[in-house]
Amino acid sequence: MTTRVLVVDDDAHILRAIRIHLTACGYAVRTAQTGRAALRAGAEEHPDLVLLDLGLPDLDGTAVITELRSWSTVPIIVLSARTDGADKINALDTGADDYLTKPFSMPELLARMRAAVRRSGSPTDRDTVVATLDFSIDLAAKKVTNRTGTQVHLTPTEWAILEILVRDRGALVSQRRLLSEIWGPAYRTETNYLRVYLAQLRRKLEPEPARPRYLITESGMGYRFQD
Amino acid sequence: MTTRVLVVDDDAHILRAIRIHLTACGYAVRTAQTGRAALRAGAEEHPDLVLLDLGLPDLDGTAVITELRSWSTVPIIVLSARTDGADKINALDTGADDYLTKPFSMPELLARMRAAVRRSGSPTDRDTVVATLDFSIDLAAKKVTNRTGTQVHLTPTEWAILEILVRDRGALVSQRRLLSEIWGPAYRTETNYLRVYLAQLRRKLEPEPARPRYLITESGMGYRFQD
DNA sequence: ATGACTCGTTATGAAGGCGTCAAGATCGGT
DNA sequence: ACCGATCTTGACGCCTTCATAACGAGTCAT
Structure with a gap:
């Protein structure tokens, strides 16, 4: 679930510096040095975010924006050496x-990147639906639908547990983390609660509650949602 | 369809200057000089955009952002005299x-406002008419029609609740969000109100008010409009 | 085999959430 | 000032959800 960033700049040094920083922060970085390469990379890889320098050798920066915007709503952050106000307004309106x-501080860029990704993520509601063979979970609508199309009713606690497991689907979630996030840090040792609620979730979701396919127990460690 | 902007700043001179500029550009401007007034105005008027100064007399600027964000996705542009990088990052991450x-150029502010509104604008609006087997709701005309073709009369509060639920039809809407959007953030805990009005809506819309088909209660979480 | 341990399952009293009704309070128009 | 519509507020009983305990099953080391 890493965020993929396309960085476009004609200066190889800057490109390298940004790549190193972003990779260290957990982003998957793809680079392009020309406008045409940027458009190709955008179409091929559907990045989650574009960092665009306006001073490109082949195309005008605003042309790249226009072209991208003709088919994509990916967030675009412009990085430019031009301090002219007209350029700014032009780019934003395009x-x-x-x-x-430029020069900008790296922490500020990272904060603006987080803000841009956060904005683009929620309203479109793409990744919020997780479907399996037996049911599908809509995280945004807080809705679980059965294979027959009927809705499954979950209590707040059941939903809280399922939400954490599904958000980190595939990964092992420790009992401690579940208990801390839902009941509070003081209940870290009440693993009893988890057993009760996991059983309820399995009864409602699993085709064979006695032999779980999706809500897996990792004995002594925690639970895992498997697709 | 003019864009309504809420401008928050403790300096009356700046407030006045911004108001004049924005009004001249076709925006509908509402102002607030304190954090509390801003939150109240935000809840009452549902602005399309918020311009927020961080240096307020009563509340910390980030507290205002947090409170607004707890129930609203309205775009927030921070205007601040603080040049400290940490403030920027903090506000963006909040x-x-x-x-x-500050000082910023007015054309740049206007361009950033256009960009913010453009981003937030389109993805939310779906069909303005939602029809079920028993009634149909016209969100644009604010009208509800019975199956027999007669119009159903709703009070302003009833309509406000129905509108939010229908705009996010299928999704669970938390009690907190309903209360914040309609009565204001201070009424977050008055779940009593919701019970009364949901009962009234059901009596007017549901074929069997005792067994709701459309206005579903999710105990402990919120309400959902189901098609 | 025994005991220690973890897990799944079920049942139950208590607490809190919900629907309903009805009586004041408030508001707006005549 | 009056009246109707609308909004607030409190009270009551029902229902859902939660915390908790008890018990059986499986696993592992001794």
Whole structure:
């Protein structure tokens, strides 16, 4: 679930510096040095975010924005050495989401990237539906639908547990984390609660509650949601 | 369809200057000089955009952002005299969409406002008419029609609740969000109100008010409009 | 085999949430 | 000032949900 960033700049040094920083912060980085390469990479890889320098050798920066915007709503943050106000306004009105003037501070860029990704993530509601063979879970609508199409009713606690497990689907979630997040840190040792609620969830979701396919127990460690 | 902007700043001069500029550009401007007034105005008027100064007399600016973000996704642009990088990052991570340092150029602010509104605008509006087997709701005309074709009369509060539920039809809407959007953040815990009005809506809309088909209660979490 | 341990399952009293009704309070128009 | 519509507020009984305990099954080391 890493965020994929397309970085476009004609200066190989800057490109390298940004790549190192972003990779260290957990982003998957793809780079392009020309406008055409940027458009190709955008179409091929559908990045979650674009960092765009306006001073490209082949195409005007605003042309890249226009072209991208003709088919995509991916957030675009412009990085530019031009301090001219008209450039800023032009880029923003063409479809850019944000505009930073070089030199900028790396922490600020990272904060603006987080803000841009956060914005683009929620309203579109794409990744919020997790479907299996037997049921599907809509995290945004807080809705679980059966294979027959009927809705499954979950209590607040059941939903809280399922939500954590599904958000980190595939990964092992420790009992401690579940208990701390739902009941509070003081209940870290009440593993009893988890057994009760996991049983209820299995009865409601699993085709064969006695032999769980999705809500897996890792004995002594925690639980895992498996697709 | 003019864009309504809430401008928050403790300095009356700046407030006045911004108001004049924005009004001249076709925005509908509402102002607030304190954090509390801002939160009240936000809940009452549902602005399309918030311009927020961080240096308020009563509340910390980030507290205002947090409170707004607990129930609203309205774009927030922070205007601040603080040039400190940490403030910027903090505000952005709390939920702000953009951050401008004073003094800023008016054209740039306007361009960033256009970008923020553009982003937030379109993805939410779906069909304005929602029809079920028993009634149909016209969100644009604010009208509800019975199966027999007669119009159902709703009070303003009833309509406000129904509108929120129908706009996010299928999704669970938390009690907190309903109360914050309609009565204001201070009424977050008055779940009593919701019970009364949901009962009234059911009596007017449901074929069998005792056994709701459309206005579903999710105990402990919120309400859902089901098609 | 025994005991220690973890897990799944079920049952139950208590607490809190919910629907309902009805009586004041408030507001707006005549 | 009056009246109707609307909103607030409190009280009551029902129902859902929660915490908790008890018990059986499986696993592992001794």
